[in-house]
Amino acid sequence: MSIVAAFMVPHPPMIVPEVGRGSENQVEKTIKAYEKVADEIAALKPETIIISSPHSVMYSDYFHISPGAGATGSFADFGAPQVRFDVDYDEELVKKICTLAETSHFPAGTLGEKRPELDHGTMVPLWFITKKYKDFKLVRMGLSGYDLLKHYEYGMMIKNAVESLGRRIVYVASGDLSHKLQDYGPYGFAEEGPVYDKRIMDVCSGGRFGELFDFDENFCEKAAECGHKSFVIMAGTLDGKAVEATQYSHEDVTGVGYGICSFIPKGDDDGRHFLDARLKLVENELIEKSKKSDAYVKLARASAEYYVKNGEVLPLPEDVAPELLNVRAGAFVSIHKFGALRGCIGTIASTQKNLALEIIENAVSAVSKDPRFQPVTEDELKYLDINVDVLGEAEKISSPAELDVKKYGVIVQSGYKRGLLLPDLDGVDTVEQQISIARRKGGIAPDEKVDLFRFEVVRHY
Template sequence: MAVKGAVMVPHPPLIVPDIGRGEERRIQATVDAYRRAAEKIAEWEPETVVVLSPHSVMYADYFHISPGSGAKGNFARFRASQVAFDVKYDTEFVRFLSQEAEARDIPAGIMGERDKSLDHGTMVPLYFLDQYDTDYELVRIGLSGLPLTKHYELGACIKKTAEMLGRDTVIIASGDLSHKLKEDGPYGFQKEGPEYDERIMNVMGRAAFGELFDFSEEFCDKAAECGHRSFTIMAGALDGLAVKAERLSHEGTFGVGYGVCIFKVTGRDPERFFLESYRREQKKKAEKRKAEEDPYVGLARASVEGYIRTGRKIHVPKGLPAEMYSRRAGVFVSLKEDGRLRGCIGTIAPVRGSIAEEIIENAVSAAVRDPRFHAVEEDELERLVYSVDVLGETEEIKSPDELDVKRYGVIVSRGRKRGLLLPNLEGVDTVGEQIEIAKRKAGIPDDGGEISLERFEVVRHF
């Protein structure tokens, strides 16, 4: 078995005694668990150790794999320059992994290195491992802003590469849990913080990796976690393998969650191809949605699918509700994929002859012209979830007190700059947040200057 096992570990620099100077004893359970995890890795005698680090180079749409023959690093920024590392990279593994990712159309490779030196998300695990084993070569991989499914797929590429090379390999998923566990912690408190920690430790303690996909982007953002993508890549590297999971510790002493788990590979298990199972379930849900969708969402979907497959916009079809032909209104079309926003384009006021025409134009724009995302590709179509917001008339208001984040959307203006935010969006819970986001979209500085507010209601179709 090429992949021998994996560990999930945090990376607080203070856990290193030269940095913590005694503070590390306040998380002694984490220290003890870390040592046990490092001992277990040494028992597996890996030829290659793959470290997945949130603090390596990270791009929105690309996985960076550290290039070259090796790298150095130390804890100088934490006043402990004497704790230093000089690692050798497994260049053959990196080459084969990059080729495997390219063959699966996963954006990953050695381009875009900004800092060759090792990051603390890599060095903290190596500090413990090197006390038990130094006879290995390293592969260091950063995370991305791509969906969790892509992270899992990259993990499957790691597994395939290890098998092709016959390389005994161990995965280290470096990542802290929530940073929002305590009011007096460095990042404050959010109720999603302890909720995230409880959920993730339950999932990882059972090695129920399919449930990693159930954590929404909004929930993870509010919890301010940093390891979820690392854990998901690790899960992909264990795809189809039977594992014995051992939950060693969980602490949140300093307001940040630290969890340690060990996963020993014991064989193969055809019931543990979690991405395949997730895709099947998503396909069933898509078919159900399609059967139940209303004409507004159906038209948005048909517009995107028609354009992506043929390169041409569809004509307004027959058989729609009368108001879609006769009424004019601003329309926003939103696309999501695997729970993450995939595109959103709309018009504040109508610019076309009917709602139907507005939907067709904005659906296509959301799919291929949203500057935040690359154009939707054909193999994504069955995974897209659509919503269509038809805007009502706008009215000027004098105070934020006249807003309701669930009921009203807002338009914030200063001069020629106008920013709009729809109502009832997941992750936007207060009027203050709603106005702030709309200001950012408009490019209005947060300088306390005067702004104009308008509100509107929408009819949301999904």
């Protein structure tokens, strides 16, 4: 056996009557759809239910799976301590997933447990399910800071673990949609909110899982969704399967989007290996882009690839463009993978004899020394998008009014502490954001007095 059904569900605590105390009546359509999901799960009689929750333990570089024999939880944080759960975990399935992760060097497992109590992203689905069906074990897992393709790959690994054990499994992807659908909502309104909800419901109700990768990270952040990566893991568990997808409900009456869909596998379908297709597409696009890259980016890529493959710094090539040898300047090398930042290191002013050496050194640092990321591995190289920013001379300014996030980068300095942010970055739309991020990068407190500097860059793609 394998995954016999999967469901996309929300997790508003107020939907539980003891928490909502009448306010749950606002989402009657969602309640009825949830009850239908519970009825279908009861009819399927799964041995195990897997729930992925955005509110379980989460790390930037690791997929956490709840360890142990089981866990308890309650809605005490929401004023209803009497609503409690006591669940048994499927330790054998957890062990199998961990074994597959270890043998394939995939960053998932049971390490780093810091909140063993069940979270509301898990308990809301359980509240509906356990009213209709209780004869199951649970696997609870969190999301990560990795890109969407990594989450899909995780789902594929879960699928392999399930199939190897012959389990009869239902997968529940817990996640709310946009939290910014209405001005009166708890998080206000953003124009990206309704767009996200419309797109995600259209994609999921059509079972077009490959399109889940098309949601830009910055767009999702502005829409303030919390379930997208949960849905992507679920899609990965159904990789290579024909799917009958059905939308049960969508509501946004509270200012937060709640969507419910079911996905019933209907046999193998070689046209639905979405990760393989996306990886090939990305690889081909980057091959074409690299053919058009200028001398700056070609040198940065050559340096990055040489270091990752050989563990040594690239010797200065004989055919370097003269323009890189006859000038000194600070430079940043930025690396993205599948649209997400993978490394970015640079220098404010020149530290080398020429710009060519500056780029070579900073490319090495970007793939190996950015403290936010693990070093780049050789199998990642073909998926890396690289650009180079050459910095102009910084000038001191007297006011944030002299900044423009599209035109100028900013340096924020307080004594020996200094933070820098490049201009024209996705997701940085205001001067206030720009300065705030630069402060954080420099370890400078929000209320600490600072000097401001601005600079321009020439960006090479």
